[in-house]
Amino acid sequence: MDELLAKLTAAQQQAVTHIDGPLLVLAGPGSGKTRVITHRVAHLIHQGIRPYNILAITFTNKAADEMRQRIAAFNLPRGSTICTFHSLAARLLREFHEKADLPADFSIYDDADQRSAVRDATKKIELDPQNFPPAQMLNQISACKNDLESPEQFAARRTDFRGQKIALIYSAYQKQLKQNGALDFDDLLMKLALLLRDSELRDLLNQRFRYVLVDEYQDTNHCQYQIARGLALNHRNLCATGDPDQSIYGWRGADIGNILAFEQDYPDAKIVRLEENFRSTPQVLDLADQLIRANKKRKIKKLFTSLPPGSPCELAEFEDEYDEARGMTDWLQSLKEQNLEYRQMAVFYRVNSMSRPLEEALRRATIPYQIVRGVEFFQRKEIKDMIAYLRLLINLSDQVALKRVINRPTRGIGQTTIGRIFDHANSSGKDLWQILNNIDQVPTLANAARTRVKKFVAIIADLQKNLNQPVRQIVQTTYKKTGMESLLKADKNEDPHDNVCELVNSAAQYDNDSEAPSLAEYLQQIALVSDSDAYDAESGSVSLMTLHAAKGLEFPAVLIIGVEHGLIPHARSLDSEDSLEEERRLLFVGITRAQQKLRLSFARRRTNQGASLTTIRSEFLRTLQGLDFQQSLSPYEDFNDADEFQDEFQPIRRNNYQSHHRPHQWNNSPKKSKKRRPTSIDDSQTSTSTRSDINLQPNQLVRHPKFGLGRVKSISSDREHCFVVIQFNTGARKTLDLQYAKLDILD
DNA sequence: ACCTTTCTAGTTTTT
DNA sequence: CTAGAAAGGT
Numbered sequence: 001m002d003e004l005l006a007k008l009t010a011a012q013q014q015a016v017t018h019i020d021g022p023l024l025v026l027a028g029p030g031s032g033k034t035r036v037i038t039h040r041v042a043h044l045i046h047q048g049i050r051p052y053n054i055l056a057i058t059f060t061n062k063a064a065d066e067m068r069q070r071i072a073a074f075n076l077p078r079g080s081t082i083c084t085f086h087s088l089a090a091r092l093l094r095e096f097h098e099k100a101d102l103p104a105d106f107s108i109y110d111d112a113d114q115r116s117a118v119r120d121a122t123k124k125i126e127l128d129p130q131n132f133p134p135a136q137m138l139n140q141i142s143a144c145k146n147d148l149e150s151p152e153q154f155a156a157r158r159t160d161f162r163g164q165k166i167a168l169i170y171s172a173y174q175k176q177l178k179q180n181g182a183l184d185f186d187d188l189l190m191k192l193a194l195l196l197r198d199s200e201l202r203d204l205l206n207q208r209f210r211y212v213l214v215d216e217y218q219d220t221n222h223c224q225y226q227i228a229r230g231l232a233l234n235h236r237n238l239c240a241t242g243d244p245d246q247s248i249y250g251w252r253g254a255d256i257g258n259i260l261a262f263e264q265d266y267p268d269a270k271i272v273r274l275e276e277n278f279r280s281t282p283q284v285l286d287l288a289d290q291l292i293r294a295n296k297k298r299k300i301k302k303l304f305t306s307l308p309p310g311s312p313c314e315l316a317e318f319e320d321e322y323d324e325a326r327g328m329t330d331w332l333q334s335l336k337e338q339n340l341e342y343r344q345m346a347v348f349y350r351v352n353s354m355s356r357p358l359e360e361a362l363r364r365a366t367i368p369y370q371i372v373r374g375v376e377f378f379q380r381k382e383i384k385d386m387i388a389y390l391r392l393l394i395n396l397s398d399q400v401a402l403k404r405v406i407n408r409p410t411r412g413i414g415q416t417t418i419g420r421i422f423d424h425a426n427s428s429g430k431d432l433w434q435i436l437n438n439i440d441q442v443p444t445l446a447n448a449a450r451t452r453v454k455k456f457v458a459i460i461a462d463l464q465k466n467l468n469q470p471v472r473q474i475v476q477t478t479y480k481k482t483g484m485e486s487l488l489k490a491d492k493n494e495d496p497h498d499n500v501c502e503l504v505n506s507a508a509q510y511d512n513d514s515e516a517p518s519l520a521e522y523l524q525q526i527a528l529v530s531d532s533d534a535y536d537a538e539s540g541s542v543s544l545m546t547l548h549a550a551k552g553l554e555f556p557a558v559l560i561i562g563v564e565h566g567l568i569p570h571a572r573s574l575d576s577e578d579s580l581e582e583e584r585r586l587l588f589v590g591i592t593r594a595q596q597k598l599r600l601s602f603a604r605r606r607t608n609q610g611a612s613l614t615t616i617r618s619e620f621l622r623t624l625q626g627l628d629f630q631q632s633l634s635p636y637e638d639f640n641d642a643d644e645f646q647d648e649f650q651p652i653r654r655n656n657y658q659s660h661h662r663p664h665q666w667n668n669s670p671k672k673s674k675k676r677r678p679t680s681i682d683d684s685q686t687s688t689s690t691r692s693d694i695n696l697q698p699n700q701l702v703r704h705p706k707f708g709l710g711r712v713k714s715i716s717s718d719r720e721h722c723f724v725v726i727q728f729n730t731g732a733r734k735t736l737d738l739q740y741a742k743l744d745i746l747d
Numbered sequence: 748a749c750c751t752t753t754c755t756a757g758t759t760t761t762t
Numbered sequence: 763c764t765a766g767a768a769a770g771g772t
Contacts (some may be wrong), residue, residue: 087762185762186762249760249761350760351758351760407748410748412748412749528762531761531762546759546760548760548761570759573760586760608758609764611763
């Protein structure tokens, strides 16, 4: 052990050797935080503490797996609990389900399930989902749950008309979940937090988990904060690690104040700062620091590294997203020539939809890539159907699941029949499965419908006999006996069938990995999959992911695309200083993933919802010095490529209509755009982009979809908006916000 | 009951 | 643009 300590810095050693009492580790990016946590767990065990008494809470399952492996490498006894907040909650709620007043095999509802349930709830209390959109309601409800606020408390706070209605929906939704034997993601946390108010149970858990570690503490919400506090209430052996500068989940209730106030919560806490960076070149670190310095609400941290200098960070400009995508493949290929492997490269973007043009370009360039999006697979229709069947097997009260599969494949059970069954369930107050098993007692049903429902119930009952088999087996028989297999095999699109095979594989994998496999546990596990869980370091391919999913990872080469106003920072984050700072932290997280090579890129126009819009560079670029600016001086210009459309549509093709041709031209690289024009105000001196300039200049001819042709009279911008005054040919003179105006730049 | 067509509304980030 | 819901026809 001493030998292991010797490899750590003084600060790291302090954190590792601290045993009893609260500990806060403020760890800058790349400062060896994971190393500290794993060493600390090893050290605790080495000191004679039983692994069983140690609980480490990570942010993703992936992180938990990795940590488990790294601790296993110390060759110490195993048995520590390492998991996420959500899976900890799911486990404990299952274990103590009676105390929590839950069925043992509750369902866990994902986004779509939640929407369906809240929709049903809204209708049930005779409100129109049109006026109370499920997604919006869920946002509000989620916020409540994160703050441990009950419907009654919400109603007391929001006394306005709409607030009262939302409170009713919240309450009806909870009732609906209860009736379905289901919990949503937020419920998992909320129920655990509430459970911990029971002193008997809390004492028991305090005794079990005598040492508690919480990673990424800056991203805990109030509920998680209460859980952490409750779990360590008696012994106070709470170790929180994190970095306020990497707090990027404020939008889902994370409270950066939790980490900032740790010292107030635990006045006797030992504080350790890890400021030496072992990951990035001085250039990368310097850029990150320049960016994050602009945030006002933060704890100043001085990051430093003793790594040797690398190459300058780059900023690259492109014509549009397709151009940018090809810029990406070029860059990746040039790095490959410099002896980097593809698996050492990553591309980050702000929103998932930005991956499309990238994928296309990567396929065309035959560069292997993986999209790190774990949840996507489980959102496919056929997979959701299969999971709904499986859920139904262990929880027949699950109305959302039942509704989903009762008529898939079609069994002649339509909406009317389903409606009547549910109505009966609601009015009689009986469990759904009781009604299904005694379908003759539903008076409103036609005989034919009864027969069909009975047939369906027989299928489910038959499947339920085999629940003690391996999960792979259960999934396979379910696929067969429900008729899903014949349905999907008859489809000329083979993907759905292949996907179910993939699901079978995942079940087999689970059977292998788990000590005591059960369908319930398997379902719980896949319900809590996160995007980053899909990252495969061994795959040998370039990784594509959102900036959020990039947290906790590192790559020798990193490209961040779409560094534009409205994207980074995102348009929905512009209205408050706090959310703007969070966007800055998000970019900070992205930048600090890079070990050696870092490039940011942006496009001058980007297709948004079918329309190509002129963009503005991100204002975050303004404060950055020392970026090596690469303009795309039409490296992709190819006049041979100009097909017959070019001449015919020349005046139009400079405009939005360009994008209409795009989806169809797989082989043709999208026709490009002529010579680069000095469309920026100060192109000449932008070697380090010191200002956020736009691609317009006075007197420029433009076209607006509504107002027609016009000329730019003046341009002005503040931090958040860029306004242009345009004199239109119709006589109108308008001031337009570039963010919204769909302007085409004409010659 | 079910299929097709039409329309409308919603578009950040995620456990 | 695209997915999902309402509407209308068979």
